[in-house]
Amino acid sequence: MEHSTIAAIATAPGAGGIAVVRLSGPESYAVAAKVFCPANPAKRVEEAKGYTALFGHFMEGEEAFDEGVALFFRAPHSYTGEDVVELSCHGGSAVARRLVESCIAAGAAPAAPGEYTRRAFLNGKLGLTQAEAVMDLISADGRQGAALANASLNGALAKKIGAEKDALTALQAHLTAWVDFPEEDVPALEDAQLVSTLTAVKGELDTLIRNYDAGAVLREGVDCAIVGRPNAGKSTLLNLLAGFDRAIVTPVAGTTRDVVEQAVRLGDIRLNLFDTAGLRETEDAIEAEGIRRSWKKLDEAGLILAVFDGSEPLIREDLALAQRCAGRPAIALVNKVDKPTQFDAEIIAGDFAMVLPVCCQEEGSRRVITAAVARLLGTNNIDPHAASLSGQRQLAAATRARDAVAGALDAVSGGFGLDAVSVCVDDALDALCDLTGENASENVINEVFERFCVGK
Structure with missing residues (x-):
């Protein structure tokens, strides 16, 4: 072919x-x-x-x-x-x-x-990592996401992984010589030297893995659910972030009865916004179905913007929403700060990564939310020209390599012998070769290229 x-x-x-x-x-x-x-x-x-x-x-x-x-x-x-x-x-x-x-x-x-x-x-x-970067570059619609993909296309990830492979290969050569040729006068590796090399490699892999989610957000965007009880300001927030009147805003509770979707660019991040039905008890079957979909979007979202009405006291529905957001990537937006505040934000603060006072009708709040989202998702700390992982295949291979290096460190500290360390280093090298494509099977190659468009 x-x-x-x-x-x-x-x-x-x-x-x-x-x-x-x-x-x-x-x-x-x-x-x-x-x-x-x-x-x-x-x-x-x-x-x-x-x-x-x-x-x-x-x-x-x-x-x-x-x-x-x-x-x-x-x-x-x-x-x-x-x-x-x-x-x-x-x-x-x-x-x-x-x-x-x-x-x-x-x-x-x-x-x-x-x-x-x-x-x-x-x-x-x-x-293979450069080939994968081609599709990331084509798909990128933000400057930082495109810069990350371009860095990979220019070999940043391949060079980074190559350096870690070189360090492990040199270590493995010494281990193999010492284990397999005991009659030769091969000096034993000192534990301190072993630990130093393995720790350095593990640190580099840890950094790549830790930054994976933020890099994925810059390349691919993130699904963001806007949630809250009726008239808290959810649709007003959607319109603020979208830059035009995307959602109908009225003082009538239950106006938004289904999920309204809008893609927006917030700084360097593309948010796929989902404005949801107001969360409250209702006997209206249509509104109840909208609320069920609201909870579902909250559970699926990679980012949650929970809107609370700062001009009214906190009620049971607010507490239920806060508890649902606990442990999630969620920001509490206490809206209507232009009015006298009656909302006690301290009660819900423990359930959110951040609590921000805002006015969803003012442009200044958009800048505040943009900065907060970048901090929460970690995109403000990403160097767009540095090596980064892209896609589950690369992440899985890097994680296997990191875990194998961690196993080698455990073998050293546990006194299991250099042959056990050697097995773990071999596993790490195999995983890194999988990442770069040197061990790529036909199935892996097919999996990589099946997401490409025709003509590229």
Whole structure:
């Protein structure tokens, strides 16, 4: 399959200035020669040098249906490591689709999702962590999330893991020599040296694992439930964060009867906001179903903004909500600070990571909430240019490696002998090789690339 020549649209669907159809494989130039006719009759596609461009017309049989530019890349100096031709036509689904169909009629095969990047990985142009960063970069819609993905694409994670592998490999070489060749005069490793090396590696892996959630928030965003009793200001908060009147706001209790969803950008974080029905006892069947969905969203959310009416005394429903938020990533927003305060925030403070006095009608409260969310989710401490883990596959491998290193430290402190330490170090090295893709099976490779879009 990897030896065939593939074609796909590499740009987003819909109207645009240009669309790009990408060919990759040994017959890319031959296929391009059948669908692209250079405007200069002295130029031939088959003879085009790498890193050059030609202007001309796109053909279907003898009919020219568009004009555009062909860019040429000779193997191995291309994204995939194969011969590549990128055909830039006028944007629009009909023209790009016709150009792809012409390429397929000329001998190309339709590309599978992620097949270009998969070929780049298999041809040694990218490591597995860099390949995964490609999709993160495409998906990122915030500056810091894009910077994290770009750092991984440039090899930050691969270099970090490589350094830890080198430290463990040097340690393992000494352990193996000492255990397997007792007749040789191999000096024993001192416990202090063992502990120092293992502790340093564990510390680096701990940092990567600890920052995983914050990095995921920057790359992917987070689901945020806005909860509270009726008329506390939930819909007003949604409108404040959205920047426009997304939800209906009235003084009538029970106006919001279902979950209202809105994606917003809060600083560097994308919040998928869910404004929920007011939490109260009711005999209205429709409102009761909305309240049930509100509790469900609270249980599922990665961030909870619990809104309380600061102008009214705390009541039973407020206490029930606070108890439901205990131990969760939740911020209590005591709303209506522009009015005389009757709400005793001290009673609920122990159930929340933070308690903030706000006025959901004032823009200044948006800045306060933005800073608080960044602190709670840890995104304010993330270096966007540093190594970071992306996805459950990488996290699981890093966790296995960290646990194996911790096992080696336990073996040293427990006096179990250097052979036990060696087994744990071997396990850690295997896990790190899984992370970087050096041990990647076909199933793992398929799992990585199945989430890619066609054309990348």
